Amino acid sequence: MEETVAPEMLNNQRDLATSNAKAYLLKNSTKSNMNLYDHLARVLNKVLDERPENVVDMFEDLSKDIKRSQFSKKMDTLRDEPESSAAFDLAEIQKVLLSKGGAEGSEGQEVELVETPLPNVMELAFYFEQAGVGLSREETYCIYLALKQLVDSQPLQKCRFWGKILGTQGNYIVAEVEYREGEEEEEEGGEDDIDEAEKDYGKDDDEDKERQEDLDPLPKSSYKSPPVVPKEDNHTGVNKFIYFVCSEPGKPWIKLPQLTPAHIVAARDIKKFFTGHLDTPIVSCPPFPGNEAAYLRAQIARISAGTHISPLGFYQFGEEEGEEEEEEAVRDSFEENPDFEGTPISELVDTSTWVHHVQHILPQGRCVWVNLAQKKEDDFEEGEEEEEKEEEPDEPEPEVGPPLLTPVSEDAEINNTPPWTGKLSSNLIPQHAVAVMKSNLWPGAHAFATGKKFENIYLGWGHKYSAENYSPPAPALLQQEYLSGPEITEVDDPSVEEEQALKAALEEQKAAVEEMEDMEEEEEEEDD
Template sequence: MSQLLLEPDIIAATENVLPDLNSDLVLAKNFLKQQSAATGDSLYDHLVDMVHKILSQKPPDMVDNFEQYSWEVKQEKFRPNFDLLNDVYLSPSQLTLVRRMEEMFRGKEDKPKELVPPKLPPEPVSTWQAPAPIPVERPGQGVNKKVYWVCNNPGEMWVCLPDLIPEQIRVARLIVRVMTGNLDAERNFLRAQIARIAAATSISPQGFYTYGSGEEEEDIDMEEGGGDMAFNPNPFFRGHTLKDLLDTNLTYWVHHGRHILKQGRTI
């Protein structure tokens, strides 16, 4: 009885060479593992996935639907897998428990957190105090030493301007404008400007006046309420030369009235 020989055995017997199955399998496996330039996949991995799918699902008529299974395996491999638990089977009781746990965790996440107000430092207490009001100079003293009468046009009724308070002097120094002639609205402003002009232009040659009661030149009353500074013509004044009076340094000219202080008073 003759023995049936396979083609590799015939070739090996002809060449007197025994076949090396391990080497052939390695070569075949390496060939199947060559990756596609388009997808990076290999025929070996594709066949492994197909065999795994066929053995796990055991579909009927596999020979007739082999190409369809091959296409489905490719689609599943390149489709994004958003559900990592699609192959896990859960019993109805387990599924109910999972849904309860999901609702419980969602409730904790949706519950708003109570806002805790930050602790603020104690509010500082202001120690500022309004300055004491500046006393008004009495009539006949300081800026109220003289009384002024005005009118808009010659022949009209004269109007007496009121006495000043220190605040009106301070405000008048901040205003730069042309007067309109409305005494009802500008009488205090006009009176303050007259006082400022009078204090700034009351000048005389040096030594023309003496100050005090007349007995001593240093007798000047500076106390509050004691009257304004008195000055009288000096009977011993001999005058200055015209050259001295025209000196641009104004050395021989002096103010013989008190200067208005920043507070709006002369004392």
């Protein structure tokens, strides 16, 4: 016979199961500190209060709304936690670029559009996009607006988007500009001011040293430091153009310093990644004389000298009266050829149809070689001339580089790799294609040409190609110490007993010598 269960026992089991289920639903979450029982109660109360249609289809949305309303933001007792991110801050900065500023009339705007040196960046980006080179359209347009902001704030005669150099923590957007005549700002802290400051600094210390030398003269060093190579003037050589950089479109443009030959020479011996901060010190071997701003300026000059090319015949040298043929090799200026009608696209793929239109940088760090020995002789005083004439140094051999408008085909190869690679943007429709030149020496440098239009751009890390991995040069060997000997070796002072013994030995030696002399004299007298 089946056993019958009492109704009271069934009720107790049901109550226990209900209590366990309710306790489970009342268990708080470790993430949101909420429980399912209270959450379902709130959702059901909202459903009964609002009674929406098709509630089963929107039950999940109601649950999310209830959870969102219960969320309490963590607030500090002193100040609120800011709700901002890097993307939000950048959007706030770029909002100024996208806003239309100034309430000028239509006539004034038309004159500004005609006279502005602002380049058509979007048109150039269209041609580079066909070759697979360039940035996104959104970023390109923001750079276009940033260049307009630079042109409006500076009295510029020429402005060009040079390119973008990548960094580990930030990037550099580079603009190549040229001021109008008489509008260029002078560099703060010139060399004359530095010289005067150095003369005044430590003047009292020098007087004290002279007084001390009169009493106890010190040996003077015969070492003469090598002469410093002077930097090139503005609008010449590596300082022909001025460069502004900014990390993101909309942020302020920062002017890079002028370039010195020491920066060029040191930049050729090192390879450093950019950080995106101009004031970062360059720690390298050999040491670099400056911070990241100077290193960036040096790399820009090197890339421009090696990769800025133009179609053959687009530029020509100006006809100057009384110019000799020997001066053609040192020409540093040219002008646009008005008779240039363009080069066929099929011929622009060949490197012989492209030329360099930026001066070559010599090993000295300048575009025009300067004779340091001659300059040093001019600086001698009259009293020093006679001493220096005895040892006249050999005349240094002038450094010569390829002149302007030299064909690209004459560039040196890199480990059996051609320095340039030319191609068409499309082989299917060559009638509407553009010719693209890619630099293998500086990866990231490109140039395009179609008809009478051409342009250069650089998008990369700012490093030159090297077949082998870069390894910094080893430090210089330590100098040998001076050989020690009895002439320079210090000895302890003798004691009193040692001095007396030495004195007695010297007296005995002297007496023996005198006795020998007396004996020799007696023998001579006997012989006589």
